[in-house]
Amino acid sequence: MREKLFKLIKRKGFRKWALPEDAEQRVRRAIDVCTSENRPLNFVFEFGGYKLWRLPSAPYADDAETFMLRYYLDYLKPVAELYEAGANMYFASDDCVVERMNNIRADAMEKYAVSFCEKLKEIEPFLPPNLKMSYVRLAELYPDRSELEAELSETFRENMKRFETWTDEKKERMLKRARLNFCVSGPLAAEDLSGISAEDYARRLKEGAVYHDAFEDCSRRRDFVLGGDRILLFCTPIPEAVAIGTTKASVTKFWTGVGVREDGLEKVLSPSQWQERNNAKKNIVGRQAS
Numbered sequence: 001m002r003e004k005l006f007k008l009i010k011r012k013g014f015r016k017w018a019l020p021e022d023a024e025q026r027v028r029r030a031i032d033v034c035t036s037e038n039r040p041l042n043f044v045f046e047f048g049g050y051k052l053w054r055l056p057s058a059p060y061a062d063d064a065e066t067f068m069l070r071y072y073l074d075y076l077k078p079v080a081e082l083y084e085a086g087a088n089m090y091f092a093s094d095d096c097v098v099e100r101m102n103n104i105r106a107d108a109m110e111k112y113a114v115s116f117c118e119k120l121k122e123i124e125p126f127l128p129p130n131l132k133m134s135y136v137r138l139a140e141l142y143p144d145r146s147e148l149e150a151e152l153s154e155t156f157r158e159n160m161k162r163f164e165t166w167t168d169e170k171k172e173r174m175l176k177r178a179r180l181n182f183c184v185s186g187p188l189a190a191e192d193l194s195g196i197s198a199e200d201y202a203r204r205l206k207e208g209a210v211y212h213d214a215f216e217d218c219s220r221r222r223d224f225v226l227g228g229d230r231i232l233l234f235c236t237p238i239p240e241a242v243a244i245g246t247t248k249a250s251v252t253k254f255w256t257g258v259g260v261r262e263d264g265l266e267k268v269l270s271p272s273q274w275q276e277r278n279n280a281k282k283n284i285v286g287r288q289a290s
Contacts, residue, residue: 002031005041005083009231014075014244016251017237026232026240033229034085040130041079041087045072045233046225049093049137050104050112052181052256053188054271059108061115063259064246067266069123069133071247072233076131086130091116092225096139096148097215101208102181105190112255113137141220148218156214163210174209181256182208 009027010019019027034041051058072089080086095109117135127133142148166174182205183189184196196204215221225232232241235251245251250268257268260277269277 001083002028002035005031005035005079008079008082009242014071015242016245017243019242020237020240022240023232023242026230027242030229030231035083038085039229040085040132041083041231042227042229043076043087043089043231043233044092044225045090046092046094046138047253048098048181048255049095049116050098050102050109050255052271053102053104053108053183053186055256055258055274057258059104059111059188061112061119063266064252064254064257064268065116065119065259066122067247067250067259067268068254069119070266071245072133073123073126073131075244077128080128080131084130086128086132089131089133090136091134093135093137094212094215094221095137097152097211099190101178101211103183103190103193103204105188108188136224138215138221138224141224148220151218152214155217156211159210159214159217160207162213163206171209174212175205178205178208 006028009031010024030041033039051060051062053059055062076087076089093109093113095113098104098109099106113135120133120135123133139145139148163171182201184201185192185194193201193204224230226240232238234241234243235246235253237243243251246254246257246268247266249265250257252268252270252273254268257270258274260267260269260274262277
């Protein structure tokens, strides 16, 4: 049973990249823990918990989320059919730090959460009885928000110091992501930063990149996501995760992409792909700093 489950979880029909050793170890350990106690397998997909402000559907989930959920149902259904105890699929949202990272209004994350949960309700009738899909806002793991803020403040200070030890490759990767996601102005901006100086813009990008790692270090988030009975899923390769993409034909992150049907396939397009496909700059709202 354990070997059959492992083969299902890593099967090439869904996996878009080779399974790294750290991911194999995590998957096997989680299978051992859960099957030994006859508990459901626990899958976790951690993500930003917002819709990229430059997309036409923002701040709401769109067909990208619908297509992703269908694809992940297809991926997990054989696991539930094989293993009587079933499986839990947790979509774990980091949205509590998005305003600080990307200058996105807090109510935009509230609207996204509601719309994502509506997508889950739409797919629920198609789930096997022993397969559950849930939306988890990681900040809500803290009964007292002040506890989270105190811990986040400490991990932020630690990671600001650690920033100087990051490799040039990591700095560029994290800052590039921060630039893509940072909203300078527009209806979803927490602050109108149209007049932001180059110095302040660089500082905000650095802080946004650091907040990403700082929240990862928060204890309740870490325990939930990285517990020994957790199997990590993601659309692209990250440490310890099985990278299975977003749909059969896509690896673009669903919360930063647009869902379309093209050539008979359900796809998730990046903002640049969406703009190119439609030749419609008016659909990409707001602006980034120059």
